[in-house]
Amino acid sequence: MAVTSRRVRRTYLALVLLHTLAVTCIWAINSLLLFEAGLSNTEALLANACFTLGYAVFEIPTGSVADTWGRRVSYLLGSGTLTVTTLLYWLAWRLHADVWAWAAVSLALAAGFTFFSGATEAWLVDALHHLRDDAPLERVFARGQVVAGVGSLAGSLGGAYVAQATDVGVPFLIRAGLLLALTAVAWRVMHDVGFTPRRTGGPVREVRRVLAASVRHGWGRPAVRWMMLGAAVAAGVGYYVAFTMKPYLLQLAGDRRAYGLLGVAAALNAAAQTAGGALAMTFRSLFRRRMSVVIAGVVLNGTLLAGLGMAGLGLAGFRPAGSVPVAMALLAASSLVSAAVLPSRQAYLNSLVPSGQRATVLSFDSLVSSAGAVVTQPGLGRAADLCGYPASYVAGGALQVLALPVLLLARRHERVAAAAPAEPVTAWAPRS
Template sequence: MRRIYLSLVLLNTLAVTFIWGINSLLLFEAGLSNTEALTANACFTLGYAAFEIPTGSIADTWGRRASYLLGGGTLTVTTLLYWLAWRLHAGVWAWAAVSVVLAVGFTFFSGATEAWLVDALHFLQYDGRLEQVFARAQIVTGIGTLAGSLGGAYVAQATNVGVPFLIRAALLLTLTVVAWRVMHDIGFSRRRSAGPLREVRRVVTESVRHGWGHPAVRWVMLGAVFAAGVSYYVAFTMKPYLLQLAHDPHAYGLLGIAAAANAAAQTVGGLLSMAVQRLFRRRVSVIITGVLLNGALLVGFGLARSVPVAIALLAGISMVSAAILPSRQAYLNSLLPSGKRATVLSFDSLISSSGGVVTQPGLGWVADQRGYPTSFVLGGVLQAFALPVLFLARRHEVAAATREEPAVVVPQRS
């Protein structure tokens, strides 16, 4: 099951990141300004938040596999719609509409893969720690990101920025077929749906009860609002900023190098994650330290005046994020019952992505008025707003917050 999980992570990452080096440039080539492009991207984030609840129930009723397959199919179609919008030089609202549908595809993935893995490992009596599996997933993600982003950037430089989107659609279709063949729900009992409206009401109720109603979970979720919103903005705008620093608007290969450096740093972060956890007694302390470091690195990125320094700081942000993510994943999963795991993890994505709805267009407006450097420095300062709620999470003395407790809990049947 671990090999299947890591294989799916690798193929998924390769497909998703094939356009990471040039995705924002597609919108700018279509004639959108910073504010317009980030408004369209904020609509993606809004769609992510709006559909997390409805799609989150699918993994707990139809099954984790069904949710994953729906995600793969939806992303294949919407990737092609992105390419079509670029070809037609569509306006901002057309991009916004496609972005919302694209977000729906990602919400089918959200929570389902992790819930599928944790249920299966418990059913097979896995006695290891979840952090080890999630750390390997970070390493695999780094390798996939390295190959995907570097390959996509150089394909764009050799052809145009639209071709990587066609290749991505083909990779996503392959991922869907592979998942259909190898991914099966193990250790999970499907629950009959009570109808769409009742199901949404149930998901909201259970999300509030098992997620928002649990103080240790609630504060960690809220802590991601500022960090996630800023990270969405940085991932979208660092490409035109690097081209600006390089004084070459068509140096797509440089963007591939930057993405490859981030991927390599992510791999290193995954390798270091277990060592980092041994430095702290509480998982929340790992998260707090990561937020502090990333805020400082982002301020430095905004002040950088050379491409090598900027890329190095970006790589530092990726390494820190990868090093702390396994702690956050294990922390949340250890607190959630099996039958509600995918639901609450989707709710976590809803909460964290909601910050990007306001942050992205807001920082985009700052970039239009004062330039990219000012917007990045402001983004680094905004990340500090996550610290008070994370300290509140740390105050709650729960077993899952300590490194010594087992990471897998006995799942409850629905």
Template sequence: MQAVYFTLLIGNTLAASFIWGINTLFLLDAGLTNLEAFAANSFFSIGMVVFEVPTGVVADTLGRRVSYLLGTVTLAVTTVLYYLLWVWHSPFWAWALVSVLLGLGFTFFSGAVEAWLVDALTATGYTGSLEQVFGRGVSVAGVAMLGGSTLGGVVAQATDLGVPFLMRAGVLVLMFAVAALLMRDLGFTPVDRGHPITATKHVLVASVKYGLGRPGVRYMMLASAFTTGVGFYVFYALQPYLLELWGDEGAYSIAGLAAGIVAGSQIIGGLVAPWLRRRFRKRTTSVMLAVGVSAGILVVLGVNRSFWVALALLVLWALIDAAAGPVRQAYLNDMIPSSQRATVLSFDSLIGSTGAAAIQPVLGRSADVWGYPFSLALSGLVQAIAVPFVWLSRRSGEAADVATVTGEAAEPGEPAATDAATDAAPDGPGASPGT
């Protein structure tokens, strides 16, 4: 199952990353302002907010495999539409509409693939840590992102900004065939919730009960509204920011290289995740430190004027986020029952997308008025708001904060299985050099 999961990750990330290094440049080249470009990204997030629950119904009723297949088809079609909008220099309303539909495509993936993996691992008797699997997944995705984003930037410079979007659509079609052949729902029994409207109501109730209704999950989700919103903005704002520092706005390969550096940092960060988990007794310690430190890095990026220093800070920022990401994933999954896993993970994505929809236009407008450096520093201050929410999740005393094995979600206060290394690890930033 892990091999299939990694295959899906490679395909999805490769397809998506072809345009990650040049997406903002693509939108600006189509005639949009910074405000409009990041507003288009915001409409993508709005699409995810609107469709997360309905597509969660698909994943929990028709199955995770069906949800994935629908996602590949939807994304392939909407990616081609995005390309056509660029060719036609379409008005902003058209970009907003297609961006919403792109969000629909991604909601078929969010929650479903991760839930499919965890259910399959449990069904096949896996007893290792989730951090190890998710960490490897981050590294595998980082390899695909490194190749895809760098290639996308090089191809854009050699041809034009639209070709990477066509490449993306082609790989998505290929991934539809791969998933149809390899992906099978294991350890999951579809839930018959009746009429779609009734099913959606049940999903919302489950999301509230197992998501917002559980303190540990609730506060971690609320934190994601700030971290996800800032993460979306920073990743895409770095493209024009680095070109500005480099001094050549047509050097698209530099923008692709920037995304490739983030990918390389993810490869290392994913491998570091299990090690990071052992440095602290509680998972929330790692997450809280990562959020705080990366926020500080963004503030420093905002006052920096050196291209090479910016690259170094970018590596550090991506490395920290990549290492803490699998820890957060494992923490959430250990708090969620299998039958509601896709639903609650989708709801987590919904909260993050809500934050992204609200935050990106504001930061984009700040870039129009005061420049990219100011907007990056402001991003760091916004992300810092997430730290108290992670601390509140920690204070809830969830067993999953120290759990290290897969399985059904434990109730708050129940003992969780831990290994000797975890029990012995000090709970604080002075655990070892570099932490």
């Protein structure tokens, strides 16, 4: 069958849907697994920080796999590794493992995810460029957000009610099965188009070559560097909210086993994500530059997070102790904003990176975000232990402000960077 732009886009959306279904079926209850094992907020966030530390450690090596051995190879390694590590996560729960065992499993779990990051986007962009598809990248990324929202809705709601009917471990077994199915589908339909893997110089030499060029084309370009640094703070706060929203909602509801409620909250977030993806192009049209879209998203999300904290503290006119509907509405609004902003950020980054280093630079972007989350999550977790979740959310909203100065620097460099021609890949080689 001939490869067409339409087929590439459909394959991308199908992979996004299956991957999201597999990943999100444990979203409503994943943090509860650690709390059931007896971990405190600080310990649970420490284990989750090890997950983001794993991202920081493994992102570049695994991203280099996609740029040397191919996007398809990286994707298949990711789905296989994630299947095994999901089962290890379930085993740690069954054995009532201590915090250090959870930390080790979280590191291994992160390794599986890092094979994915960058590979799917790079595969899509390379194929569309090769086929001379001139449609805006934001459009296909926005559709990806819509599809991911639908997958999140089905996965998170289904996983929550499965957990309520059985226990919090069963969704992890379902996830492992879905990941096996994803591996089989990717093997069948995902083939590198517009990208030729480089394996002639030996694996170590090729990784060194891609790493060096990626630093030059990624961190070495001010427009990319400042955008990455701005994401470090914002992403860390986002990780924290995603992890702690479950126990916080159960606390507000006064029922520690209201897993169905968590499923409804996750479903609302997924519906908001779908709406955000549908509105992404409209949101983009309100601004002249892509970085302006990103900056607006950070400001809006910081405001929403502070409002979530004030609702729990009884400030700014909210009822004391907050309420489940208010909290769920604010969380859903944050998901909508994030989904509407992400396509502009993805298009911004992909437009500035050459094909030969695309997957590794995208992985490096994820690394910087994860590095910030390693520090942010335990800090906010400690604030939650000392002062409660509401105060930690207010602190998280304030932290978002720290991202604004560097994002404004990225915006300043955006026009110059977009006008500059990309350097050819062959013009750079590391020292032997």
